[in-house]
Amino acid sequence: MVADALISMLSVLSDPYLMGLILITTVGGVVIGALPGLGATTGAALLLPFTLTMDPVPAIAVLTTIYVSATFAGAITAILINTPGTSAAAATCLDGFPLAQRGEAGRALGIAVVASTVGGIFSVIVLSIAAPLLARVAYEFRPPEYFALTVFGLSMLASISEGGAVKNLMGGLFGVWLATIGADASTGVERFMFGNYELYEGLNFIPVLVGLFAISELLVQSTTLKLAMEHIAMKAVQLPSMADYRKIWRTVLRSCGIGTFIGILPAEGATVASMIGYAEAKRWSRTPEEFGKGAVEGIAGAETANNAATGGAMVPTLVLGIPGSGTTAVILVGLMVHGLRPGPYLFTEQLDKVYAIFGTMFVANALFFVLGLFAAKLFARVTLVPRNILWPVVFAFSVLGSYALAQSMLDVYVALIFGVIGYLFRRFGFAVAPVAIGLILGEMVETNLQNSLKMFDGAWWEIGTQPLAALFLVLAVLGIMQPYIVGWFRRRKATVPECD
C-alpha cells in the first residue's frame, strides 16, 4: 500500500510531460500571484477551462500547482510594492515592506521563499499521511453525518477573515440557494428556472466562479485606477543568514502546525492561517516591538502559515468533498468536471491519481523554491505590467473560459451577472468566497438532509441522536459563535487591569 503510494508519487517525477506542465504552471502561478488583484483563486478559475481536454491527473496538477505557487508569489508584491498579490500575503506586507524600505528587499524575499517552501512541503507530508487515515473514518459516514458535516463546513464561514460573521453566513446561504436552481435531484421538480431548460441541471460552477472571482475583481480594480504604487528596486534574492535561521526556526515550525491545522478546517484558508501565524509569531517573539518595522519573524510566520494551509486545505477537499478554501472550491469543481468524485471512495477507486496529486504538490513546492531564489527579480517585473492592458485581457479570458465548458452563451451571461453581483457583494463588505463554497456544498446539504429524513421516517431530530452527527452540529454552533466568543474574551482581557 505504502509502496504503491510512493510509486504513484514518484511517477510524477518520471513523466516528462507532467514535469514540463508543472514547471510551466509554476512559472504561470508565480506570475499570477505576483500580479496584484489576480490571486490563486482567480488564476485557478481562469485556467480551469484550459484543463478540460486534459487527462484528470495533468488537469488537477495544473490547478494544484497554480494554488501552491500563486500563494507563495503573493509575497513578491507584498514585499516590493506593499500590495499583497493575494489576500493570504496581506500579513507579509506588515514587515516585508518595511524591511524592503530599509534596502533589504532581497533578504525579505529570501526569508519568504524558504519559509513558504518549508510550510508547503510540511503540509504535503501531513496531507499524504492524514488524508488516507481520515478517508478510512469517512467510510463510516452516512447521510446524517454528511449533512451535519456540511452544516459544520458552512458554519466555519463565520470565521473567515473577510467580511463579518453575519455577512459571511448570509453569503454562504445565498450560495446554497443558488444550488437549488434547476431540477430538484430527488423529485425532478423545476425550481427557479423561469422556463430556461439550459438551467435544468443547475448553474454551471465555472461561469459562476469566473464571475465571482475574476470579473468582480476587474470591477474592483477599475475603482482604484488613480492609486499610485511605490515600487522598491531589488538587487537579488538572498538566502537567510545563520542569524536569520536562528531567529526564525521556532516561528517556522509553529506556523507549519498552525497553517496546516487551519487549512484542514473546512472553509478556512491561507488568509486566516497567515493572520494567525503572524499574530502567534509576534506573541512568542522576544522582540515584539520590532513587528511592523521589518521583523523577519513576522515574514516567516505569515509566509510559512499561508503555504502550510495549501496542503491542509486539500484534506477536506479530497477526503470529504468539502472545500477547505476559495481556491480548493475551484479545484473541487475541477475534480468533478474530470470525473473524479471527491470523498472517501476516491481513496479506494482512484488512489493512484490521489497520490499523483500529492506528488504534484510536492514538486511544485520544490520548483517555486528554485524559481523564487533565482528568478524572483524577474517575476518582480510583472508588477510593472500596466493595469489598462492586463485587465481587458483578463476579461477576454474570463468570458471565453466561461463559454468553453458547455459552449453556451447562457454561461457568458451568468459569468457577467455574477461579476456584477460579486462586485456589489464586495462593495457592501461581503466576501465572495462564501458564495462559492455555499454553491458547491448546496446540493450536498439538501440531498443528505432528504436522505436522512428518509432514513428516520421524517423525524429530523433523529439526526442529532447520531453521535458523530451530533458532534459536527455542536462544532457548527461553536463555529458560528466563535467570532463572538473570541471577541468577548478579548474585550474581557482588555478590561481586566494587569497586576504587577
Added chain:
Amino acid sequence: MMQPDDVTGRAQAPGRLRWFDLGLPGTVFVFCAAVIHLSMTFEEVPEIIVGDSMQPRVFPIFLMVVMGLLNIALILQITRNPPKRLELEPKATWFSVVLMVAFYILAEHVDMMLALPAVIFCMCRLWGETRLWVAALTAVITTCAIFFSFDLVLEVRFPRGVLTNIYYG
C-alpha cells in the same frame, strides 16, 4: 477624519445612521420574500414519491427564513455601527459594466470574435491607455491568441456570426 474603504482604499467620511443605510437589509428582505413567493408556486409532489422526505419548496423556504434571521442581526449591527459613507463608483467602473453589456449584445447578435476585440480596445482606452496602437494591438493579439487556442487546442466551437461564418465555412 477620512478613512479608507475596505475594497477600494479610497477615502471616506465616517458614517452616521441614515435611512438609506437600511437599504441593504431591505433589499435582502425583498429578495427573501420573492424567493419564498416563488417557492410557493412549485408544484406539489405526490406523497408516494416524496415519502418521508420534504417537498421541493421546503428547503429554499427554510434557507430564506434563516437568511431573514441573519438579516435581522445585520440590521442590529448597522444600527449599532453605521457603515461608512460609500462614494459613488468612478466613471471607469460604470463604463466597464456598460462594455460588458455591450459585449453580450454584440456577441449574441453580431459575432463574438468581433465583440471581443471591440470591447478589449474600448476597455484599454477607458482604463487610461492613451496610445491607440497599443490598445488596438492588445485587442487583436489577445483575440487571435484566445480564438486559435480555444479552437485548435480545446476544440471549442464559437457561435456563428459575421466573422466566424467565414472561418467555419
